[in-house]
Amino acid sequence: MSVKKLFRSWKVWLLMICILMAIVAIRPNPWADGVAIRSVAKDSAAAIAGLQSPKPTTTPMGREVVHYINNVPIKNMDDYTNLVSTLRINTSIVIKTNKDMYKVNVLPKYETTVLNETESVMYNESVYDESTNQTINVTKTKIVNKTLQKVVGVDDIGLRVYAAPNSNIRMGLDLQGGSRVILSPQENIATADMDSLIENMKQRLNVYGLSDIVVRPTVDLEGHNFIIVEIAGATDEEVKELLSKQGKFEGKIGNDSIFKGGADIKHVCRTPDCSRIQECNKASEGQYYCRFSFAITLSPESAQRQADRTKNLEVQIENGEGFLTEPLDLYLDDEKVDSLRIGESLKGRAETEISISGSGVGITQQDAMNDATSNMKRLQTILITGSLPVKLAIQDTSNVSPVLGSEFIQNTLFVGLIAMICVILTIMIRYRKLVVSIPVAITLGSELIILLGFAAIIGWNIDLIAIAAIIIAIGTGVDSQIVIIDEISGKHRHEVSSNWKDRVKNAFFIIMASYFTMVVAMLPLLSAGAGLLKGFAITTILGVSIGVFITRPAFAVIAETLLRDREE
């Protein structure tokens, strides 16, 4: 057996180097445990302690992994959820990750009740002094309602985690669980606007506190624009809500616009002292509602508009309090979302600090509170990021739970293994020679490894349809190997060409023809149908290319060497 001869061929070396590089890229670690950090919520206890959301470009194995909390080992998601459920307010915990140690103070969760008594508070405001041409900070006092804060439980520490990955292969949403939303702009949109739209959407999702998100534009064959948003690991209805709103926010008195979201709003308060849930009430049996309110700072121009508009309004007295006859109506995407009574003290005044409120409902008080919290968070996000340049329509949404996803992974591994064994058995039955079956098995395996390694390097997501493509690519690989074996063993011929080079050349003549047809057949799929089948097409093209240019030449050398040994 001339193993030495094998290593004289650069084709074999190329294959080995590729396999090695692929393994380095995949970085498999079947023993990985702990929970990896997916994202850290803004202003949460974890963020205060210094934990950070990973960058979207971080490789799966490069993510920060939590190993211990309070010296209790965290091996999996169950350990984590169990431990988190035992946390108590005003205690601190030590989170030990593979990178650092963090001391996290567990924060309480408040419910705020607004009392009828008032108190005066001091606050700072920047005022433009015309005489000195300077902006100075002036401390003012204002009268506000007293509030009562009641601790209702432990606030979430703000970590979103998932079982630590054991390789750099990125799983698609249908394998790891998650949501995909496909949106389309409702009117034609220029490329530049498209970019700003995508930026705005990303910002909106980031402000909302979601980081592990892919937002990418695609164009289909007919030139329609689509935006694909993928949120890993979670089925998040929130995102749909957040992005389906154009976010045109407007405050109106009567028919006159006072301020609009974006430029007119200088600051949106999101800290607990000026943004809160208040007044939870039972509306009827099994129906609760909670109101939220938060402060915003308007631009001086819009404050002036408000002053001008309210100057001539009448005051009416209700329950001893004076209100203006017309309320301030808040519109989101031209739909009235709330109506605020304006106190008489604001009549004709250019007040920049105003309070925005809204509500949430639910079957229990807790539900109503959660609903109000997320509505508030969403409204705040929209106010901060302003409106999107166009309205978006939701075309397709799909959710896959992580449980179903992990079942698919296990099942797919099993199916892949069975399929491979079947192929190798068939080859063994057909040729009755181990000498032939072993290289086929090795080639199959190395093709798979190189393909996955490549996917890991370019950050390609392996989803179910990509797996189908891998099976196909490897299937054509087997086909080509059979051609190679038959051509060089000369089984089908009367007179076998004595020139081994010719035999290999003959084999590759056939292989290249089927390679080219496979590749050109996949090309149109790269852009058809919002690119939903793009992954399939790319994986197939990649798979067959790797086969034709890397593994098959090496296989030909190996098969030639082995068969020659037998022949001679």
Next chain:
Amino acid sequence: MSEQHEHKTDGQEHNGGSGKKNFLYSIYESHYKPLLVISFLLLAFSFIVTGHQYVTTGDFVNRGVSLTGGLSLTLNAPTNNALTPEDLQAYILDKFPKADVNVRTFGSSSNLKFYVEASGIDETELIDALKPKFPELTDADFAKNKQTIGPTFGKSFFTQTLKAIFIAFLFMSIVIFIYFGESTREKWIASIMTMVAAFMMFYAHSTLMYIVPILMFIVLLVIYIRDSIPAFGIVLCAFSDIFFSLAIFNLLGHKLSIASVAAFLMLVGYSIDTDILLSVRVLKRREGTVFDRVIGALGTGMTMSICALVAVIAAHTFTHSIVIKEIMFVLIVGLIGDMIFTWIQNAGILRWYLEKKNWN
């Protein structure tokens, strides 16, 4: 030509053995023309099935929700009772007679899941109707594995995949023609026409604009026939295989989804592997008779097809994923069709053509 095959061929050892095999072998050897007719009848049958489908439903294939717009849900089966997919489908149709509903199950018996596809039903109404049948599931469970597709999106996806298949087919045939065609001048003309036709189809928006690239494709086919019968034979074989698979797909009441579209495209590439092998062996080699070379190619080609078939059948049997199951189903039908069309239709055309040319 058959006289030339009187002498024992080496190829016989592949098929030798029982008398029955010898009988089939001799039919294959000397009666390839009647066999060729059978393969064309099969193609005609596929056309009739597809045509019938078109006349009765207005569409030449049943489209699943991913191509028409609608809703799909994956739900854990109730643990105690024996709910069958047929029962559930009848139940939903009873509640929403106008809807289009399809219920399937997948997964192992201990972890069975229902896959419900529906169009023409309001999402919340459907979930409300399903709740009594799945008493253990919460609202969150219903939302966990759910897909909704807007009708316009599904429709445009469908037309685009048809375009993609057409363009894939154009490209595939030009590669074949470049490989097997005779005249360099014709190859240039055909390549340019292919690019133009693909380009026009790519940007076509109306029915009228579809006609031009289709006419160009017909012209291309004429060029192929005139210049190279073998190249035309391969294209025809791939075409027949796709139509045959589509016909079987329709007959068995399957519904086309995004995944199965991918599978049909795969067939364009997959089904011609064996045809290329056959044509190269028969046309570009000189040893033995034409029939010997056909038999030699048959040995290699059948090994290829059977290898693919066992893998695909295994995947179809064991997978829990509807997506992979659909792809594998199309491939099983396509691979079986490919055996018929390659070794009867394409081989028949090649032998007939070479016989006319007095070539062996």
